[in-house]
Amino acid sequence: MQRYFLNEDLKDYQNQTISISGDSFHHMIKVMRMKVDHRVYLVTKDQQAFIAKINAIEENKVLLNWVEDDLRQQELPIDVTIASGLPKGDKLDLIVQKGTELGASAFIPFAGSFSITKWDTKKAAKKIERLQKIAQEAAEQSHRTKIPTLQPLASVKQLIEMKEQFDVCLVAYEESAKAGEDQNFVKGLKMLPAGGKLLIVFGPEGGLSKDEVGAFIQNGFLPCALGPRILRTETAPLYALAAASYHFELMHK
Amino acid sequence: MQRYFLNEDLKDYQNQTISISGDSFHHMIKVMRMKVDHRVYLVTKDQQAFIAKINAIEENKVLLNWVEDDLRQQELPIDVTIASGLPKGDKLDLIVQKGTELGASAFIPFAGSFSITKWDTKKAAKKIERLQKIAQEAAEQSHRTKIPTLQPLASVKQLIEMKEQFDVCLVAYEESAKAGEDQNFVKGLKMLPAGGKLLIVFGPEGGLSKDEVGAFIQNGFLPCALGPRILRTETAPLYALAAASYHFELMHK
Known part of the structure; x- marks a missing residue:
């Protein structure tokens, strides 16, 4: 599953629609040709990782919703x-x-x-x-x-x-x-x-x-x-x- | 100091003139422009490493003599x-x-x-x-x-x-x-x-x-x-x- 970093902290990501544009939009839709219902990992700027599902694809942005948190520890402890x-x-x-x-x-x-x-x-x-x-x-x-x-x-x-x-x-x-x-x-x-x-x-x-x-x-x-x-x-x-x-x-x- | 692998076991390398031709000769003399008295590391095929000194440079080969053994352990123990x-x-x-x-x-x-x-x-x-x-x-x-x-x-x-x-x-x-x-x-x-x-x-x-x-x-x-x-x-x-x-x-x- 692809992984994308968001530019925001996005504190309330579990309860809001997440909008992605720019390079990540381009990669999801133009390069990977993702469709509605496709899932990705998203990571907020303060290092919260979660799985999200594509809701809608618009001309310059893709809209997603939170599915579940990814609680794995991926970072070196130092x-x-x-x-x-x-x-x-x-x-x-x-x-x-x-x-x-x-x-x-x-x-x-x-x-x-x-x-x-x-x-x-x-x-x-x-x-x-x-x-x-x-x-x-x-x-x-x-x-x-x-x-x-x-x-x-x-x-x-x-x-x-x-x-x-x-x-x-x-x-x-x-x-x-x-x-x-x-x-x-x-x-x-x-x-x-x-x-x-x-x-x-x-x-x-x-x-x-x-x-x-x-x-x-x-x-x-x-x-x-x-x-x-x-x-x-x-x-x-x-x-x-x-x-x-x-x-x-x-x-x- | 440059290091070269020999193609032979060369059991008695301490007491004989060592002759090197081919790629290593080319690298020593044409690329590194080494002269008489220049020192290099040589390694025999059975993994003996030693320092040798250039004695003479001929048209297609370089002649060297043993100076001292290099006894450092450079290989992984497994x-x-x-x-x-x-x-x-x-x-x-x-x-x-x-x-x-x-x-x-x-x-x-x-x-x-x-x-x-x-x-x-x-x-x-x-x-x-x-x-x-x-x-x-x-x-x-x-x-x-x-x-x-x-x-x-x-x-x-x-x-x-x-x-x-x-x-x-x-x-x-x-x-x-x-x-x-x-x-x-x-x-x-x-x-x-x-x-x-x-x-x-x-x-x-x-x-x-x-x-x-x-x-x-x-x-x-x-x-x-x-x-x-x-x-x-x-x-x-x-x-x-x-x-x-x-x-x-x-x-x-």
Whole structure:
């Protein structure tokens, strides 16, 4: 069953007709060719998910009614924010799409000193908008109740300043992997309180500079390895999210 | 430092000049423009890794000498084989590349009844060869000592017949996720003996048919969910491998 995010909180959705226009209308009626009585999942802006049935199809909107609430818990029990050093090509698309499926809460692209890719201010807004759309589509596809947030391009300094917003901050560091350091990631997950907020920083293809890693560590970020193999910049965040899901959703349920 | 796989076992590599030609020669000298005294990692066919130094560069080959052994353990302590129902487009490339980084031991493409993509016999051999090359490049990049094997295209029947080769067989099943089944994957990992062999089957985009899932389960495959979110066919194997690494390499070290 298809899933669509609404733009409103819609507090009283059980007792009112719900009207959908725009992209979701287009997808339901023009792409999926849905008819009256067809059912879909809808998710309000405050993360209430429910099943709704199509009542009527008008020229530019579709009208639906609530059928039943969907009370399944689809969200990771912790908030994971992925900070990615700007990678080459369309790798950020992959990180956002797969990271959303795997339960990420937010993404922050940042300009690492070894990033070959640069974003100018004009390009940045367009790119964030595009990535936000990828996140929304992946959230619908993976049956989430939350669309991860794409945050504006940050600098390393700005990332470090955000540390107060998080319970635990980690920085993935290839040299940690080479040195056989393999406990900090587990330690980081275990330090998280219920519903806690985790920030994990991943360098671009060339990695983080020694200065950058030093600055993160000095500011309380734990350097961590994600196993002994060297993961590409777009693979490491997916490892971290899958491992967090294994830890909190499969193992410790 | 670059890493190259040798085509030979090369038992006495510490006391002989090692000669490399072909693709690796081309990559070292033409692509990376390496010179005499430059160092690389070499890996023999029986998974011995060591550092070697370039001695001489000839027209079609490069000669190297052993410097020191690389004794780091880069391989997952269990063997994981990923069986993927033929997905659309180039998704199998992604599964093989990322799955290799994440430590997979072998890949088996299979023709699921809901696979839209079909491979004819002529195409299949070419495709396997291409995927084997992707696996080799990813193994070099991620510093592995083993190149995962690409096995020939299988049927569901053939997959089931392979069960005797494995200690534990799992089948990822979306309906398990929806039903809140979330213990079998953990159980499967815990059942594995040291160095054990695990087979995990993933359906194509349309999933596995009820008959296929039924046949797997009847033959002792455990149906399992990989968390509560619906993962795409190319994301689920990456989750399983990352979770296995977290379980065996980070948590239980």
